[in-house]
Amino acid sequence: MAEFLQTVETSLAVGALYALIALGYTMVYGILKFINFAHSDIVVLGAWISLRIATEVLPKLGIDPRAAPWWAGGAVLLASMAACSIIGFVIERTCYKPLRRAPRLNVLITAIGVSLLLQNLGQLDLFFGTQPARMPSLLPNTPLVQWEFGTEGASRRLVIGLVDVVIFLTAGTLMVLLELLVYRSKLGAAMRAVSFNTETASLMGINVDRIVSLTFMIGSALAAAAGFLYAMKYPGLNQPAHTIWVLLGLKAFVAAVIGGIGNVRGAVIGGFVIAAVEQFGAFYISSNYRDFYVFVLLILMLLVRPTGLLGSTVKVKV
Amino acid sequence: MPSNAAHSPIVLREADALRPPRGHALLRGIGPLLIGVAIAAVMQWGVGPFVGTYVARILLDVGIAIILAVSLNIVNGLAGQFSLGHAGFSALGGYAAGSITYYGSLILWNSSVKHGGPFGAGEWLFVAACLTGGLVAAGAGFIVGLPALRLRGDYLAIATLGFGEIVRVMLQQTGDVIYSARALEQATVNDFFPPPLGGSLGFSGIPTYTSLFWVYLFCAVTIVVAQRLKFSAAGRAMVSIREDEIAAQAMGVNITKWKVRAFVISAFFAGVAGALFAHESGVIISPGDAGFQRSIEIVIMVVLGGKGSITGVLLAAAILSTLPEFLRDFAQYRMIIYALLLIGMMLLRPQGLFGNHEIWDYFKRRRKSSS
Amino acid sequence: MSSAPLLAINDIGIRFGGLAAVQDFFLHMPPRSLYGLIGPNGAGKTTVFNLITGVYQTQTGAMLLEGQPLGGLPPHRITSAGIARTFQNIRLFGDLSVLDNVMLACQLRAKNRIAGTLVRSRASVGEEAAIRMRSLELLDVFDLRARADEPAQSLPYGHQRQLEIVRALATEPKVLLLDEPAAGMNSGEKRQLAQTIRRIRDEFQLAILLIEHDMELVMEICERITVLDHGVTIASGPPEQIQCDPKVIEAYLGVADDEGAEEQSSKGAEEK
Ligand SMILES: Nc1ncnc2c1ncn2[C@@H]1O[C@H](COP(=O)(O)OP(=O)(O)OP(=O)(O)O)[C@@H](O)[C@H]1O
Ligand SMILES: [Mg+2]
Numbered sequence: 001m002a003e004f005l006q007t008v009e010t011s012l013a014v015g016a017l018y019a020l021i022a023l024g025y026t027m028v029y030g031i032l033k034f035i036n037f038a039h040s041d042i043v044v045l046g047a048w049i050s051l052r053i054a055t056e057v058l059p060k061l062g063i064d065p066r067a068a069p070w071w072a073g074g075a076v077l078l079a080s081m082a083a084c085s086i087i088g089f090v091i092e093r094t095c096y097k098p099l100r101r102a103p104r105l106n107v108l109i110t111a112i113g114v115s116l117l118l119q120n121l122g123q124l125d126l127f128f129g130t131q132p133a134r135m136p137s138l139l140p141n142t143p144l145v146q147w148e149f150g151t152e153g154a155s156r157r158l159v160i161g162l163v164d165v166v167i168f169l170t171a172g173t174l175m176v177l178l179e180l181l182v183y184r185s186k187l188g189a190a191m192r193a194v195s196f197n198t199e200t201a202s203l204m205g206i207n208v209d210r211i212v213s214l215t216f217m218i219g220s221a222l223a224a225a226a227g228f229l230y231a232m233k234y235p236g237l238n239q240p241a242h243t244i245w246v247l248l249g250l251k252a253f254v255a256a257v258i259g260g261i262g263n264v265r266g267a268v269i270g271g272f273v274i275a276a277v278e279q280f281g282a283f284y285i286s287s288n289y290r291d292f293y294v295f296v297l298l299i300l301m302l303l304v305r306p307t308g309l310l311g312s313t314v315k316v317k318v
Numbered sequence: 319m320p321s322n323a324a325h326s327p328i329v330l331r332e333a334d335a336l337r338p339p340r341g342h343a344l345l346r347g348i349g350p351l352l353i354g355v356a357i358a359a360v361m362q363w364g365v366g367p368f369v370g371t372y373v374a375r376i377l378l379d380v381g382i383a384i385i386l387a388v389s390l391n392i393v394n395g396l397a398g399q400f401s402l403g404h405a406g407f408s409a410l411g412g413y414a415a416g417s418i419t420y421y422g423s424l425i426l427w428n429s430s431v432k433h434g435g436p437f438g439a440g441e442w443l444f445v446a447a448c449l450t451g452g453l454v455a456a457g458a459g460f461i462v463g464l465p466a467l468r469l470r471g472d473y474l475a476i477a478t479l480g481f482g483e484i485v486r487v488m489l490q491q492t493g494d495v496i497y498s499a500r501a502l503e504q505a506t507v508n509d510f511f512p513p514p515l516g517g518s519l520g521f522s523g524i525p526t527y528t529s530l531f532w533v534y535l536f537c538a539v540t541i542v543v544a545q546r547l548k549f550s551a552a553g554r555a556m557v558s559i560r561e562d563e564i565a566a567q568a569m570g571v572n573i574t575k576w577k578v579r580a581f582v583i584s585a586f587f588a589g590v591a592g593a594l595f596a597h598e599s600g601v602i603i604s605p606g607d608a609g610f611q612r613s614i615e616i617v618i619m620v621v622l623g624g625k626g627s628i629t630g631v632l633l634a635a636a637i638l639s640t641l642p643e644f645l646r647d648f649a650q651y652r653m654i655i656y657a658l659l660l661i662g663m664m665l666l667r668p669q670g671l672f673g674n675h676e677i678w679d680y681f682k683r684r685r686k687s688s689s
Numbered sequence: 690m691s692s693a694p695l696l697a698i699n700d701i702g703i704r705f706g707g708l709a710a711v712q713d714f715f716l717h718m719p720p721r722s723l724y725g726l727i728g729p730n731g732a733g734k735t736t737v738f739n740l741i742t743g744v745y746q747t748q749t750g751a752m753l754l755e756g757q758p759l760g761g762l763p764p765h766r767i768t769s770a771g772i773a774r775t776f777q778n779i780r781l782f783g784d785l786s787v788l789d790n791v792m793l794a795c796q797l798r799a800k801n802r803i804a805g806t807l808v809r810s811r812a813s814v815g816e817e818a819a820i821r822m823r824s825l826e827l828l829d830v831f832d833l834r835a836r837a838d839e840p841a842q843s844l845p846y847g848h849q850r851q852l853e854i855v856r857a858l859a860t861e862p863k864v865l866l867l868d869e870p871a872a873g874m875n876s877g878e879k880r881q882l883a884q885t886i887r888r889i890r891d892e893f894q895l896a897i898l899l900i901e902h903d904m905e906l907v908m909e910i911c912e913r914i915t916v917l918d919h920g921v922t923i924a925s926g927p928p929e930q931i932q933c934d935p936k937v938i939e940a941y942l943g944v945a946d947d948e949g950a951e952e953q954s955s956k957g958a959e960e961k
Contacts, residue, residue, distance in 0.1 A: 035472045098665055105400055106668045108472055109621055112614055113660030120653040130650075241653075243609065250483065250610075257476065292487045295480035302469055302477050327798030327861055329823045330816065337815035347809040543807055550806045550817065551796040558782050558793050565780035567764035568742060568773070570797035570860055579803065674784050 002149040002156035007283050011276040013164035013233065016171035019271025020226035021252030023178060023264060024219030030195040030262035031215050034104050037111040038091065040249020041118035042084050042220045044240045046227025048128045050080040051135045051237055065136035073138035077170070077228045081221040088220025089213055096216075097209065122240030132242075135235040139163055167229045174225055175268055178218070182264055191215060195262065226252075247291060251278070254298045260311025269309060273297075350545075354538025362531035374530065378598055380639050381533035382591050385540045387619035387635035388628060389587030392544055394617070395626040396553060397580035398560025400475045403462060404588050404616045406482030407455040409608035411589020412596035413489060413515055415451030416524040416603060419444050420495075421502065423525055428499040432525045444527035448536070448593040455589025456582045458485075463581030479610050489605035490518045497523070520604030521596070528597040536594060540587045544628050547583070556580055557626065618660055624670030629677040634670075695720045695896050696772070696864050700750030701740050702920075710736045711920045714750075718864065718896045723887070725911035725928075726900045729940060732917040734900045735777050738866050742774050743767045754863065769797055773862035775853040777869050777900070783842030787833060787852060790841050791824040794859035827855050830889065846873055858889065864896045865889070871903055879903060883910050908932065916940065 021043055028036040053076050054065045063072055095114050099107045122128050145160040182188040193201040194211045202208045230248070231237055238244050255274040259266025274294055281293035301308065338346070361381075366374050390404045422443055423430045433440030462481050469477055492515035496502050505514075515521050547553050555576045558566035563573055596603045606612070619638050623631030638656075645652045663670065672680075694717040702712035711733040718724055726734050739745045741752060743764040752759040754770050762770070773794075782790050799820055805813035828834040831851040836844060841852060850870055857865055867886070871879045883906055890897050901907045907914060908928040916924040916931060918940040924931055931937055 035476065095661055095665070102664070102668060104472065106664050108400070108475065109617070110661055110664040112617070113657045113664065115657075116614070116653055117657035117661065120650070120657060124650060124654075243606075243611070246610065247483075250479070253476065254480070257473075288491050289487060292484055295484050295487075298480045299477055299484075302473060306469060306473060329795050329798045329820055329861070330800075331819070332822060333799070333812075333815045333819035335815075336818035336822070337811045340811065343809070343811045343814060346814075546807055546809060550813070551792075551799065551801040551820070552803055552806050554785065554789055554793040554796065555801075557785055557789075561782040561784055562780050564744060564764075565776065565782065566793075567744075568768060568776075568780075569794045569856065570765045570768035571793070572763075572765045 002147070002158045003283065005158045007279050008276075009158070009160055009164060011272065011279045013167045014279065015272035015275030016168050017226050017230055017233075017271075018252045018255045018274050019268040020171050020174065020222050020229070021249065022255040022259065022267035022271045023175070024223045025253050025256040026259070026261055026264060026267040027191075027215050027219045029256070030264075031191070031198075031212055032096065032100075032107070034107040034111065035253065036219075037108065038114035038118055039219065039223060040245055040252070041115050041122070041240070042088060042223040043227040043230070043249060043252075044122060044245045045087060045118065046080050046084050046224030047135070047231040047237055048122065048133075048227075048240060049083050049224070050076050050228040050231055051133060052128075053079055054136050054138060055133075065138065068136075068138045073166075073232075076138065077225060080228050081224040084224035084227075085217035085221040088216040088223075092213055092216040097212070119241040119245075128240050130239045130241075132236055132238050135231040135237055137232070137235060139166060139232060163232050167233060170225065170229060174222060178222070178264065181218075187214070251291070251294050254294055256308075257298060258301050258308055260308030263308070263310045266308055266310035273309075350542045351538065354535060354542065357538060358531045358534035361534045362529055366530045375598075375600070376640055376643055377530060378528060378533050378594075380636050381530070381537045382595050382598075383616075383619065383635040383639035384537050384632050385533075385587055385591040385594070386616045387623065387631045388540050388544050389584045389591070390616050391620050391623070391626065391628065391631045392547060392556075392587075393580045393584035394620050395624070395631065396548060396560065397556040397577060398625070399577060399580060400472070401462075401478040401581070401584075402475050402610055402613045402617065403478030403480075403482040403485075404584075405610070405612035406478075406485040406608045407458055407585040407588035408592035408595070408612075409485055409489065409603065409605070410458050410592065411448075411451030411455040412592030412603045412607065413451075413521060414454040414589070415444075415447035415593030416521050416596040417513070417515060418447035418450055419527065419597065420521075420524050422447070424496075424499045424502050430523050430525055432527060440525065441527055444525070444597060445532070447597075448532070448590050451593035451596075452586040452589040455592065456586035459581040459583075459585025459588075460578060462585070463578035479613070482608050482610050482613055486605045486608040489515065489608060492517050495521060495523060516604070518605055520602040522602045524596055524603070526597055526599035528594050528599070533594050536587075536590050540590075541628060541632065543583070543587075548626065548628060552576075552579075560625075615656075618656060620670075621660065622663060622670055624672035624674065626674045627670065627672035627676055630670060630672030630675075633672075633677070694718060694753075695722075695755060696741075697753040698741065698750070699752070701737075701747040701752060702749045703736065703740060703745050703747060709920045711740065711917070712749075714740075714917075714922060715925075716898075716915060718898065720863075720896055721890060721894055722896045723890050723910060723912055724896075724898050725907040725914040726898055726917065727902070727904075727907055727914060728917035731919075733920040734917055735868055736920075737917070738774055738868055738900070741767075741866065742772060768860055768862075771861075771863035772866065773857035773860045773864070774866040775850070775857050775868055775870060777872070779846075779849050779853060781841040781849055781852060781856070783840065785841055786838050787828070787841050787844065788821070788824055788837040790852060790856050791827055791859045792820050794856045795820045795824050795827070797860050824859060827859050830855055830858065831885070847878065854889070858893060862895055864898065865893075866898050866900075868900045869902065870899070871901055871906055879906055882906075886910060 021039065024039045025036060058065045058068065058072060063069070091114055095110055096107060099110060123130050139162055142162055143159045144162045144165055147158045149156045149158065182191060190206045190211055193204065193206055194208055198208055251274055252271065255270035256267045258273055259268070259270025277293050277297055278290050282290040361377065386404065386408060390401065393399050393401050420430050423433060423440065427433045462478060491512055493509070493512045494514055495516045496505055496509060496514045555571045558569065558571050559573050559576055566573055595601060619635045620631050622638070623634035642652050696718040698714065698716040701714050703710055714737060726737060728734055736745065740747045743762055747760065754772060757770065759767055759770060782793065785793070799816045802813060825834055825837065828837055833848065833852060833855065836848070841849065844852060854867065854870060871882050874882060886897060886899065887910055899907065899911060911928060913925070913927055914931045915922055916937050923936045923940060924934045
């Protein structure tokens with residue numbers, strides 16, 4: 001029982017991370033119809049920028065990152081989100097905008113190029129270098145809740161960590177804000193219009209370029225938030241080109257596909273589904289194959305229902 | 319009056335009359351392969367011994383890169399199916415071939431070192447292993463080709479990427495290599511589950527049979543096959559799928575069949591390339607070889623060379639696999655340069671260096687315009 | 690209609706969501722017939738073609754070609770059964786040469802052994818030469834031989850439409866479906882096209898079903914005409930009968946302005 005609940009708890013925290021990243025993939029796909037391969041690298045940037053701010057900027061402001069006040073974490077998070085949304089904007093304007101009318105495959109390849117570029121620039125000593133680094137814990141990682149299960153001697157504990165709760169709440173708040181933005185605001189209506197049919201939207205007087213840029217900025221900000229939260233949960237940050245990051249991005253992408261790519265709510269559901277499959281598989285079958293479960297699920301999904309859980313089929317007009 | 323036309327198509331009425339004379343056909347059929355053998359022999363005995371081991375190794379890598387890129391170009395450039403799993407096929411072929419020569423040598427000759435001289439028994443075992451590696455990869459290509467039928471563009475890219483990652487994870491979970499003939503004799507069934515392929519450390523100890531001769535021979539075969547496919551009914555069928563699937567079907571092209579065929583053929587040569595790589599001296603194959611970063615390197619070669627241009631891709635493979643040697647001092651900038659090349663190419667010349675054309679098309683055109 | 694139908698279409702139809710794009714569609718074509726399919730924009734004409742060629746699956750009824758059922762076959766099987774089509778919005782293989790476009794269609798009737806291709810067997814070389822020869826012959830139907838080596842996408846619009854017809858003929862069909870082959874042509878070109886369509890029917894001995902907005906052309910060459918409106922067949926019969934059918938007149942007069950606009954826009958496209 002304790003193990004089961006513990007796995008649920010981890011799935012919720014990890015799932016929130018996947019969901020945040022998946023949102024970026026799905027929003028870009030919804031509007032520009034291509035897989036933004038470089039999205040996972042924005043997550044990396046988010047994590048490493050947070051780390052640099054925490055280790056270099058905070059001390060200059062006279063704040064000890066190891067005993068930071070409660071608001072320092074929030075400040076780092078916001079700064080990192082802002083930085084990444086600017087980077088997202090620049091990437092979109094320079095690399096993707098000129099390709100608005102090009103075949104989608106070309107855009108996909110460009111995105112792969114951008115991804116390689118970000119990874120390898122990040123590896124330069126000028127930026128983050130090739131060594132792993134440790135994120136200072138801006139939050140005391142004290143267990144918030146500890147429940148004992150079972151009898152004395154064979155007791156199992158369920159631990160709900162503060163970090164996990166913060167991850168879940170932060171991600172949840174961001175997702176609710178996004179939901180409000182997309183489905184309840186005028187801007188969101190414009191975004192949905194562009195996603196539905198770019199040409200009609202521009203005929204209706206919507207500034208498509210602005211909407212696309214905005215989408216990239218929001219997606220990148222969410223990715224940065226995911227990067228920050230990831231660094232809170234797993235403070236030993238690997239170097240920017242490490243495969244672990246690629247895998248993180250891939251799994252989040254799988255989440256977006258499972259949920260139905262292009263669908264904002266689907267991405268969130270997909271994130272939690274992937275996390276659950278991974279965590280339960282790792283715990284109950286074998287942790288060696290945790291990536292395996294996710295990709296098998298992806299391939300099964302593509303075969304059975306390529307449009308994902310919430311996606312809809314579109315018949316090509318001939 | 320049921321017309322005869324239903325039984326004998328009009329197209330084929332002249333086909334028999336148009337068959338070339340036997341001798342001529344044989345020459346055209348085998349000629350290119352003989353040239354391939356000659357080039358391979360020159361590389362092995364004319365070039366190899368004089369350039370030193372360092373350059374010889376680069377030449378091996380270039381040859382293998384050419385096989386990988388030209389074969390990926392069949393599925394990617396001709397059939398237009400964007401695959402990000404080519405390294406996965408290659409690694410499967412490498413592991414399959416490596417396990418055959420390694421364990422085969424232990425069983426046959428009690429030792430895993432190279433057995434026999436040039437064209438000796440060991441070398442033939444190696445050739446058989448390369449072909450088997452190709453077949454194993456082709457089998458995987460068939461399995462991956464099946465979902466490809468239902469998926470287009472980026473979805474396929476993701477599925478193939480997932481395939482490569484699955485291969486990588488599975489290879490990581492393999493067990494330790496059994497190090498000697500004695501240990502192999504004493505091994506129990508348990509030692510073979512999971513298969514003893516070295517796990518995440520890599521499969522070491524594979525005999526080093528790979529030579530310039532075999533690499534360039536397989537290289538020639540790959541190029542000849544790719545070229546014959548491209549300029550034939552098969553190539554047209556594949557390109558039609560790339561250009562417009564609906565129109566292709568309307569012209570009677572069975573797009574399912576051709577997509578799977580493209581995957582199978584392409585995977586076969588990727589497997590052979592993997593096998594050659596596995597037997598190179600100084601190389602220890604490891605699960606990372608199946609990963610998606612390796613696949614992307616091959617994709618870059620194809621993209622730079624031009625979709626469907628065999629000579630363009632060949633050139634790109636040769637350049638991109640020697641470039642790192644020149645950039646050794648700037649190793650950390652190498653991938654940055656690749657990335658910029660890729661982005662710049664897509665922005666400025668998305669069809670690649672040579673687009674759909676072969677290099678000689680340019681000479682022809684120049685001759686035409688000057689005359 | 691004395692002879693047995695070559696193509697018998699009984700009660701086919703399809704819905705897209707709530708929209709019945711085509712319903713209760715019947716058509717019986719004898720060998721070597723030349724029929725027309727007309728109707729205002731969005732009436733469902735192209736959808737009928739898509740249903741016949743298996744691009745969309747019919748949700749009702751059945752289709753028979755020479756008595757063999759076509760229902761449920763994938764598009765390529767329907768083409769090899771003997772039904773070829775052109776597309777309203779041209780779908781050539783733009784990167785392939787004009788000749789290759791036709792050769793691709795021609796090779797449908799060849800054996801195309803892949804092993805033979807790889808070893809360059811005599812049979813495969815002979816086959817390829819035969820395909821090439823036949824394709825060049827077919828290009829003569831529209832005087833396209835001189836442009837055989839150009840990429841299809843570099844042809845002018847009118848030639849692209851002609852190439853689509855040649856390509857369809859190259860599959861050696863028994864039934865040819867032409868979707869607005871005269872779009873964007875001036876009246877002189879249209880008259881010539883009418884001649885060519887008749888000639889193709891006689892020379893290749895096939896049945897032709899023609900979708901066309903130009904009434905004069907349709908009335909001139911078609912033996913029977915089926916009129917669609919909102920997916921429903923509102924009339925069917927010889928041209929004289931269609932011309933004075935009150936329902937047809939109403940369907941067309943009701944959208945007469947649209948027709949004018951359509952002609953305008955196609956002229957605009959031509960100028961570009
Ligand atoms: N794949 C599809 N999905 C949804 N609706 C479709 C699809 N294909 C066709 N339709 C609809 O079916 C109706 C009939 O379309 P169709 O293309 O058959 O008309 P048409 O008679 O060929 O018109 P036109 O003269 O403009 O070519 C239209 O309302 C069209 O929007
Ligand atoms: Mg139409």
